[in-house]
Structures are given as C-alpha cells and as structure tokens.
Amino acid sequence: MAELTKKKLFNPYGDTNIQKWSMIGGNTTNLNDFNNMKYNWASDWYRQAMNNFWIPEEINLSNDVKDYPNLTSAEKSAYDKILSFLVFLDSIQTANLPRIAEYITVSEVNLCLSIQTFQECIHSQSYSYMLDTICSPQERNNILYQWKNDEHLLRRNTFIGNLYNEFQENQDERTFIKVLMANYILEGIYFYSGFVFFYNLSRIGKMPGSAQEIRYINRDENTHLWLFRNIIKELQKERPDLFDEDMINTLKEMLLEGVRQEIAWGHYVIGDNVEGLNKQMISDYINYLGNLRWVGLGFASYDKKYETEPASMSWVGQYSNANMVKTDFFEARSTAYAKSTALIDDL
Secondary structure, three states: OOOOOOOOOOOOOOOOOOOOOOOOOOOOOOOOOEEEOOOHHHHHHHHHHOOOOHHHHHOOOOOHHHHHHHHHHHHHHHHHHHHHHHHHHHHHHHHHHHHHHHOEHHHHHHHHHHHHHHHHHHHHHHHHHHHHHHHOOOHHHHHHOOOHOOHHHHHHHHHHHHHHHHHOOOHHHHHHHHHHHHHHHHHHHHHHHHHHHHHHHOOOOHHHHHHHHHHHHHHHHHHHHHHHHHHHHHHHHHHHHOOOOHHHHHHHHHHHHHHHHHHHHHHOOOOOOOOOOOHHHHHHHHHHHHHHHHHOOOOOOOOOOHOOOOHHHHHHHOOOOOOOOOOHHHHHHHHOOOOOOOOOOOO
C-alpha cells in the first residue's frame, strides 16, 4: 500500500497548471485562487455554503423548556441518548476533518473542508445550547457523557472512532479511501434515525425548537454528504486502481455495517415505545438511505426493495425541510441557501 505524503504548507515549487492537480498526491502551492479551480463543483459548493450560516441561539426554545419535563420516559430517554450520540459525532468530526485536509492536494476542496469543520463546531454548539436551555448543569453533563457509560452508545461511537484512529496510525492510500467512506457513512446514515426522532416529536406537537435546530443541522449534513460523495467520485476517476474489487467490497461492507448499526441504535433508543414511530419504520427508512447512499457513489442498487422511500416515512421530507432544502442542494439553490434570518419555521 502506497504511503500518502503530507502536503507542505509553504511550497513555492508547487504546480500552477490546473491540469496537473490531483485530489491526493499532488504538488500544491496551497494558494486559494478563487478564479482558477479544477473542480467546478467545489467552487459552487463553497459559494453556496458561505450563505448557509446560522447561529443556534437565534432559535427560540421557550416551548421546549415547557415540553421537556412532560416528555414520556421513553421520549426523554431517546432525546437524551440521541443528543449524547450526536454531540460526540460532531465533536470527533471537528477533530478529524483537518487531518483529512492534510493529504488533500487541491486547495478548493480544502476550502470546503474548512467550512465543514466550522459547521461541525456550530452543530456541537447547537446541541449544547439545547441542553443548556432545557436542563440543569448536572443533567447536561450526564447527557453529554452518556456515551462513556452506555455500552450500546459506546459501541456505536467505537465503529467510526476506530476507522478514524486507523487513519491516524496508517496514512496510506487505501486507509485514506476508508476514512473518506467513514465520513460518507457518518454524514449520510449515522445521524438519520436521530433526526427522524426530533421531527417526529415536532409532528406530535412537542419540542418544536429542537426540531428546528435539527433542520438546520440536517441541511448542513446534506451538503457534507454531497461533498464527500464528490471527493470519492473524483478519486474513482483519478485513481481507479484504488477501487479494485477488494476495496469496493470493503466499502460496501462498511456501509452495510453502518446501516445495521443505525437500525440497531434506532431500535434501542426509540423502539416501539415512542408515539408515531416503530422499529419497522426505522428499519425500512435506514435501509432505504443505505441503498440510496451506495447508488450515489455510482454503484448498482444492492437491494431493490429499498429503491423507493418507504410510504410510512414520506412525512420526513416535510419536517426536515428548512425552506425547501433537498438532499442534493443544487436542486434547491435558489431558496435553500439564504441567511438564517430569512428562514422561518412554517410548521
């Protein structure tokens, strides 16, 4: 396995010819030249993401303060555990993305990763704001660190965490592909039963502010998913040798394991005990997302049963919709990416 070389920060001998640039292994100057970019999609992503700025404290949680003590025991347990899971994932993302950027040798992609890193910080801040508002400091701390004491939650975090740690220890090309896939799985599968839980609470008239926080986060995560999908697809074109049968099988098994873990997590924290959701709905929805993510990388559907969105979950799109935000943000660029002050909760 070929070792990756960390890019130099100051490199006056870097290539200025766009045709010589490559996602990894290139000779970059690190100059942020906004007029000369190899990947037009990265330029578009960057400019769209710059408008996708929001502040967690702008969202009113006054109703949530009243609702939280009155949640059922199952709802409160799920709320707490899902927040503990989400804040950990976004925290580890914040630490991992700069590590990936050290080996990306096209400046416009690193600009995008820098914005994503900032957005992950905002997400962690958002979860903290939610807890600071509705909980006592002791309750907040207990929730934040549940992942250290809840064995199921620790196992969930360990899967992605170990893949990230593997790249910390082995900076070779194939491990790099795996860490990109781990990010793709995290952004495209790992958050989603949690998102659905918050939308369902809003659907039954509870915790509307929390649902709106999650809408903004969900909107960001959709763009992060799109970013990593394109990084992987560019590497498929530039370095097809890295995507041999063995690697494709490895990536597929990683994705399927992500699906299995997200379903098991949804069954554990939500199960059949929360009004409006059940285990079958969670299983069908996560399987659908897993198949959708695999097809998004240019591969054939791995299960035709999950090629269409489950009818039982058709409402999710409405509740996740912060002014017509869609999975592929280019479908909704004219309305979705406005300043957060222009976005209102119309539910």
